[in-house]
Amino acid sequence: MRGWLFVLPALAVYGVFVLRPLALTAQSSLYRWDGVGPSTWVGADNYVAVVTDPGLRDSLVHALLLVVAFAGGPVLLGLALATALRPGPSLVLVLPQAVPPVAAGLAWSVLLSSTGAVNRALEAVGLHGVARTWLGDSSTALAAVGVIGAWALLGVCTLLLSAGVRRLDPALYEAVRLDGARRWQEFRAVTLPGVRREVGVCVVITSLAALSSFDVVYVTTGGGPGGATSVPALEVFYLAFAEREVGLASALAVVLVVLVLAVIGPVLRWSR
Amino acid sequence: MQRPDLHRARLAVVALALLGIGCAAPGSDLTSTVDGPAVVSEPSCGTEPLTLRARFETGSALAGALADEFTRQHPNVTWDIREEQFDVLTRNAPRVLADDPPDLMRLPQVSDVAGAGLLRDLDGYARWFGWDRLPESQTRPLRVGPGGGPRGEGPLYATGLSTSVTGFFYDEELAARIGVREPTTLAELDDALARAQRAGVTPLAGFNGGATGGLTFPLQSLMGAYGSPEEIDDWTFQRPGARIDTPAGVEAARHLARWLAAGYFDPDLNATDYARMMDRFISGRALFMVNGDWESATLDRRMPGRAGFFLTPPLRAGEPRAAMAGPPSFGIAARAEHPDCAAVFLDWAVSDPVARDLVVRVGGARPLGGAATSSPVEPGSVTAATFAATDEVLAHDTAMDFIANATGSVYARSWTPQLQQLVEGEQTPEGLLARVQADYLDQIGG
Known part of the structure; x- marks a missing residue:
C-alpha cells in the first residue's frame, strides 16, 4: 500500500491532465454545446452524425489511408536503409526529425507548387504531362501529404531500426552465410525477426502520427481542395473553434481515440 | 489470475477520472449585464487614470496608431492592447468576451456573439454621438436582431473606423x-x-x-x-x-x-x-x-x-x-470595464481631424462619416481611385x-x-x- 503513496503524485498529474480532459470530452460529446453558453443533452446524436455525415466519414477514411503512407514508407525504407548501412545512419537521415512539422510542411508546399522543384525536375526529364500542382489537385493532394509525412518520419524509424540491427549478434549473420544464405534470406531469417520490436515501435509511432495528423495538413492544404485531405484532428479543430459545435467535435475526438486504440492495440500485441 | 493491487489501481484510476467531472452539463447560462440600449449620459473617459483593454488584429497598424494618438490627446487613458491573428481573434471571440472581456474588440462578424449577449448594445451611444446618421450601408451589417438574427436590423453592436470597398x-x-x-x-x-x-x-x-x-x-x-x-x-x-x-x-x-x-x-x-x-x-x-x-x-x-x-x-x-464592403468593425464587450471611454474612442476615431488623417495615411481607407478629409490623397494613386469608388457606392447605396x-x-x-x-x-x-x-x-x- 505504501507504494501507492509514491505513485500518487504522478497519478494525480495523469488524472488531472490526461484522464479528466478525456472524461470531459466524452461527456461533452453527449451534448449540443457552442463552447460558451448553455448546453442541451442530445444522447448519441453526435455519434450518429459522425458516422452519417459524409464529410466526417471521409476524414476518418483519409486518416486510415495516411496510416499506410506514414507507416509503410518509413518502415520499409527504414528497414532497407538500416540493413544497408549497418554501421549506423548518417546525420542526413535523422535530419527530417529535427525539422518542425510546420516548417517541413511549408518547405514541401514550395517544393510541390506549380513552379516548385518537383515539377521542374519532372519537366527536365521530359515528363511535362505529369507535372501538376500536387497539393492543389484533389486527386494527388492526399498522396502528397502522405509523402511529406513519410519523409518527416523516415529519420526516426531509420534511427530506431538501425539501433536494433546493430544490437544483433554478428555471429548469426556469419552462421547463415556459412549455410549459404543470400542477402534476402539473411534479411528474412536474421534481421527481420531480430528487429521485430523496433518495427512494432515504428509502426506505433508513425500510425499515431498519421491518425492524429494536424500540423502538416493544416499548413499545406488546410483540408482542401474540396475536402480531399480533411483529417479527423483538423475536423475536430474546425468544428470546435470555427463552427462552435463542441459536442460534435468531442464525439469525433472520442471516435478518433477508439480508432487509434484499435489500430495500435494489435501492433503492440504482435511486437511484444 | 489478476493481482488484487492491479485491480485496485484500476479502481483508483476510474475514481480519479470521475473526480474530474461534475454532474452538471457543460457550459453555463451567460447573464448579460446589459439589457436593451444603455442609458447614456455624457460618455467620457473622465480625468482619473484608466486603462482601456483592447484586442486588435496583428498587422493592422491603424488601430495601434489611433490608440497612441488618443493617449496623446487624453493623457489619463493608457492602453493594454493584445494583438492576435485575424482568424485566431475570430475563433476565440466568444470565449474572450465571456471569460476575459476587453473594452474594445475587433470583430468581423457580430451575429453569434451579439446573439449570445456578449456584446454591448451601442444604440444609446449611437444616438448620443450621432452614429445613426452615418451612411446606412456601413452600419447595416453591424445591426443584429434579437437572438442573433437576422442581421441588418435591430440594435447596433459594433462600429467601424473607416468605409471599405x-x-x-x-x-x-x-x-x-x-x-x-x-x-x-x-x-x-x-x-x-x-x-x-x-x-x-x-x-x-x-x-x-x-x-x-x-x-x-x-x-x-x-x-x-x-x-x-x-x-x-x-x-x-x-x-x-x-x-x-x-x-x-x-x-x-x-x-x-x-x-x-x-x-x-x-x-x-x-x-x-x-x-x-x-x-x-x-x-x-x-x-x-x-x-x-x-x-x-x-x-x-x-x-x-x-x-x-x-x-x-x-x-x-x-x-x-x-x-x-464591410467596415473594419469594433465592438464593446457586454461586461467591459470602461464602456463609456471605449465608445468615446470609437467616436473620436471618426470625428477627430488627426484621427481621420491617420485613417487615410496609415489605413489607406476613407474615414467613416463626413464628406471630405483634410488629408491629402495623392491624385492618380490607387488610394484616390478607391476613395472615389467608395463615394460612388455610398451615393448609390450599392x-x-x-x-x-x-x-x-x-x-x-x-x-x-x-x-x-x-x-x-x-x-x-x-x-x-x-x-x-x-x-x-x-x-x-x-
Whole structure:
C-alpha cells in the first residue's frame, strides 16, 4: 500500500491532465454545446452524425489511408536503409526529425507548387504531362501529404531500426552465410525477426502520427481542395473553434481515440 | 489470475477520472449585464487614470496608431492592447468576451456573439454621438436582431473606423501594353480578360488554396452585377426565405465557371494563398485582381503609380455598380470595464481631424462619416481611385456585406470546398449554389 503513496503524485498529474480532459470530452460529446453558453443533452446524436455525415466519414477514411503512407514508407525504407548501412545512419537521415512539422510542411508546399522543384525536375526529364500542382489537385493532394509525412518520419524509424540491427549478434549473420544464405534470406531469417520490436515501435509511432495528423495538413492544404485531405484532428479543430459545435467535435475526438486504440492495440500485441 | 493491487489501481484510476467531472452539463447560462440600449449620459473617459483593454488584429497598424494618438490627446487613458491573428481573434471571440472581456474588440462578424449577449448594445451611444446618421450601408451589417438574427436590423453592436470597398485592381503598365481600358460593362471586362490571355499575361490573379476560398470575391462581384445587392444582403443577413441559388446567382456562378474554363486564372489556383496572389499581382504577372481597399496603401507603396482600380462593371453601361464592403468593425464587450471611454474612442476615431488623417495615411481607407478629409490623397494613386469608388457606392447605396459572413461556418464548410471543386470541374455552377444553400439552411436551422 505504501507504494501507492509514491505513485500518487504522478497519478494525480495523469488524472488531472490526461484522464479528466478525456472524461470531459466524452461527456461533452453527449451534448449540443457552442463552447460558451448553455448546453442541451442530445444522447448519441453526435455519434450518429459522425458516422452519417459524409464529410466526417471521409476524414476518418483519409486518416486510415495516411496510416499506410506514414507507416509503410518509413518502415520499409527504414528497414532497407538500416540493413544497408549497418554501421549506423548518417546525420542526413535523422535530419527530417529535427525539422518542425510546420516548417517541413511549408518547405514541401514550395517544393510541390506549380513552379516548385518537383515539377521542374519532372519537366527536365521530359515528363511535362505529369507535372501538376500536387497539393492543389484533389486527386494527388492526399498522396502528397502522405509523402511529406513519410519523409518527416523516415529519420526516426531509420534511427530506431538501425539501433536494433546493430544490437544483433554478428555471429548469426556469419552462421547463415556459412549455410549459404543470400542477402534476402539473411534479411528474412536474421534481421527481420531480430528487429521485430523496433518495427512494432515504428509502426506505433508513425500510425499515431498519421491518425492524429494536424500540423502538416493544416499548413499545406488546410483540408482542401474540396475536402480531399480533411483529417479527423483538423475536423475536430474546425468544428470546435470555427463552427462552435463542441459536442460534435468531442464525439469525433472520442471516435478518433477508439480508432487509434484499435489500430495500435494489435501492433503492440504482435511486437511484444 | 489478476493481482488484487492491479485491480485496485484500476479502481483508483476510474475514481480519479470521475473526480474530474461534475454532474452538471457543460457550459453555463451567460447573464448579460446589459439589457436593451444603455442609458447614456455624457460618455467620457473622465480625468482619473484608466486603462482601456483592447484586442486588435496583428498587422493592422491603424488601430495601434489611433490608440497612441488618443493617449496623446487624453493623457489619463493608457492602453493594454493584445494583438492576435485575424482568424485566431475570430475563433476565440466568444470565449474572450465571456471569460476575459476587453473594452474594445475587433470583430468581423457580430451575429453569434451579439446573439449570445456578449456584446454591448451601442444604440444609446449611437444616438448620443450621432452614429445613426452615418451612411446606412456601413452600419447595416453591424445591426443584429434579437437572438442573433437576422442581421441588418435591430440594435447596433459594433462600429467601424473607416468605409471599405472592393473591386478590380489592375496593373496600369500591363493594361497600357495590352491596350486595355477600364471596362464599363461586364462584356468589356470579358474582352479585356481575353486580350490579356492572348498577350500571354495571366488575366486574373486569384487565391483559392487551403482553407481560404478566395473565389468568393470574384463570384460575389459577378453576383452584384447580375443581381441586386439587397437580395444578396438578405441572404447574408439570414432574412427568412432568402436564397443564394437565385437565377441571377446562377448566372453569376456560370460566368465565373466560364472564366475558369477559359483559363483566366493561374492553373494552381487551388494551391494559391492570399499572399501569393498579392505577390503575383504586385510583381506584374497578372492584369487584374479582385480585392479591397485595405490593400490600397500597400499597393501605392509597393507599385507606386502602377496600380489602378475600378468597381465591378455592370451588365449594361450606366447601371449602378455594386461592391462588397464591410467596415473594419469594433465592438464593446457586454461586461467591459470602461464602456463609456471605449465608445468615446470609437467616436473620436471618426470625428477627430488627426484621427481621420491617420485613417487615410496609415489605413489607406476613407474615414467613416463626413464628406471630405483634410488629408491629402495623392491624385492618380490607387488610394484616390478607391476613395472615389467608395463615394460612388455610398451615393448609390450599392454596398453589400460579404457572402462569406452569412454564418459562422458557411465560408469554411461550404463556399471554400465547393469553389475548390468548381475549379477542378467536380462541381457545376448550379450544384455549387444548391449545395451552399442547403448547408446554409442546415447551419441557420440548427
